[in-house]
Amino acid sequence: MLRPLQTLFFVFIGSFLLTSCATSQTKSTAKVNNAPPATKWGELVSNSAVFRQNHTGFALYDLEKQETVAEYQADRYFTPASNAKLFTLYAGLCMLGDSIPALRYTTKGDSLIFWGTGDPSLLHPDMPASNVFAFLKNWRGHLFYYPHNYTGKRFGAGWSWADYADYYQAEISPLPLYGNVVRFTNNTVSPRTFKDSLRTAAWSEKFKLARDEFANNFYSMGWPTKSFTEDLPFRVANSTMAYLLSDTLKKEVRLFPKTALGPQFKTLYSLPIDTLYRRMLQVSDNMFAEQILLLCASQIDPNNEGIDATKAIEHVKKQFLADLPDEPIWEDGSGLSRYNLFTPRSVVKLLQKIHAKVPQQERLFGLMAIGGKAGTIRNQYKSKTPFVFAKTGSLANTYCLSGYLRTKSGKTLIFSLMNGAYIKKTAEIRAEVERILTEIHEKY
Structure with missing residues (x-):
């Protein structure tokens, strides 16, 4: 009688320990994978079916609040193409x-x-x-x-x-x-x-x-x-x-x-x-x-x-860009170089610094490509009142857009949406970027 009781006892203890280990392991795993939830603005990018096979990064900053309101892979490096002109x-x-x-x-x-x-x-x-x-x-x-x-x-x-x-x-x-x-x-x-x-x-x-x-x-x-x-x-x-x-x-x-x-x-x-x-x-x-x-x-x-x-590049990096979140790999002025690598959050920080240098938005926005009106985005973002003022960046398998976005609620946002390593037609990527930024313009 004693032997069966001992057997049951050891089985119970073993089961308890195994369950405890499994629970502990589950909690540990959950802790490791418990990344901060993306905001709905970041989810517009992260859930995009068009971007599914892309290398995509996004950062969105509220000038009035002076805070980042959305990020998706914003610390990843991308070929900026003509975003280097910023x-x-x-x-x-x-x-x-x-x-x-x-x-x-x-x-x-x-x-x-x-x-x-x-x-x-x-x-x-x-x-x-x-x-x-x-x-x-x-x-x-x-x-x-x-x-x-x-x-x-x-x-x-x-x-x-x-x-x-x-x-x-x-x-x-x-x-x-x-x-x-x-x-x-x-x-x-x-x-x-x-x-x-x-x-x-x-x-x-x-x-x-x-x-x-x-x-x-x-x-x-x-x-x-x-x-x-x-x-x-x-x-x-x-x-x-x-x-x-x-x-x-x-x-x-x-x-x-x-x-x-x-x-x-x-x-x-x-x-x-x-x-x-x-x-x-x-x-x-x-x-x-x-x-x-x-x-x-x-x-x-x-x-x-x-x-x-x-x-000039080395001087500017040392004297004026030391506070960027990620060091820019910056090789030329135009973005023709495939050696350039920037992160979306660094581009957004740069645009903050540009805005501080030129706080007169009429002058600053007048320099940029203007949605529906001037430059490389004159055929996009068509609206009675322009709301996107930005710089495009295009090379083979690369499309980036970074700049300033005015919302219907009167906010001014800074954004950088960078795409690379895609095999879709650039027109599809461009249209998806337009859809996302237009939704932010309308609902933020």
């Missing part, structure tokens, strides 16, 4: 004044020696005329162009070199002319210097213009069936730039040999700086973004030792 904007706001420092120059007798600081506006076909052309045209003595102060390469780190002939990848240079592109139309070639450089190549059913990679030899294939305007970057060389200036000014411009320029110089200012920011953000002009970084680099080069974008 970092370039902030660099400019921190380092540049109200007007573009277009030229540096010095004089020796009747000779004017001048060099560029990165200003992309001189003779640009889509920009207003500045005083730089008149300044050079009206000089009564000799003109010498010094091109040796640029120490960078023609393309940024991580760019696709196969895109050398595409309009969005003009070469970087210290004193761009004509936007560093040749503009072809049905009847004209500008700058006219290149009008004899166009040849007819092999036949093609589809009209196309092309260029040799390392020479300014342009080719047309096929025949245009309608009016067209097409920009192709030209190959930048010191002699080419001096010749373009000579041809346009109708006076000789010679190259000045490489030497130590030193700190003795004057600066000529040109257009309002917002003309650069607005085109960079609304049209998503890559060339302007890279050149704005060079303008910033020139501000930390008082002895004219040499400018390049990497110096």
Whole structure:
């Protein structure tokens, strides 16, 4: 009788211990997996069927409350594409004044020696005329162009070199002319210097213009069936730039040999700086973004030792961006580089800092692409009163949108919604981003 009782006793104790262990294990597991519940705004993103196979991150910040109201994978790193231009904007706001420092120059007798600081506006076909052309045209003595102060390469780190002939990848240079592109139309070639450089190549059913990679030899294939305007970057060389200036000014411009320029110089200012920011953000002009970084680099080069974008980036990161939640991997000004990596919460923090620099919302929002009205989102977010003011970012398999959102209730929100590594059509991703932001606009 005793043995069966002992057996039952040990079975009971064993069962109790096993149950206790299981309960303890369940509680422990529950504790580990007990992540904070997402808000309904974050759930719009996390529950999206369109984003299901994406790498997606989202952050939403209430300016009035000064608090984050929604996050979804906001600490993950994403390729930002042209969202990198927001970092370039902030660099400019921190380092540049109200007007573009277009030229540096010095004089020796009747000779004017001048060099560029990165200003992309001189003779640009889509920009207003500045005083730089008149300044050079009206000089009564000799003109010498010094091109040796640029120490960078023609393309940024991580760019696709196969895109050398595409309009969005003009070469970087210290004193761009004509936007560093040749503009072809049905009847004209500008700058006219290149009008004899166009040849007819092999036949093609589809009209196309092309260029040799390392020479300014342009080719047309096929025949245009309608009016067209097409920009192709030209190959930048010191002699080419001096010749373009000579041809346009109708006076000789010679190259000045490489030497130590030193700190003795004057600066000529040109257009309002917002003309650069607005085109960079609304049209998503890559060339302007890279050149704005060079303008910033020139501000930390008082002895004219040499400018390049990497110096500006490192300076801005150290002096102005040390408080971001996550260190930005920032390689270029435009976002063409696949090396760039930012997190949504860092982009939102950056947009807070931009807003603090430009608290006048009429000015700030006027620089951005405006939903239903201007720039890269003019065909989206259509409303009687615009409510999205943002920067797009698009590369293959990448679509990001970050900026400011006005709600029907009168709130101003900052958001960053970043998508990458998807195989759907970008139009589907773009439409889903629009659906989510429109719902927040209507219901927040």
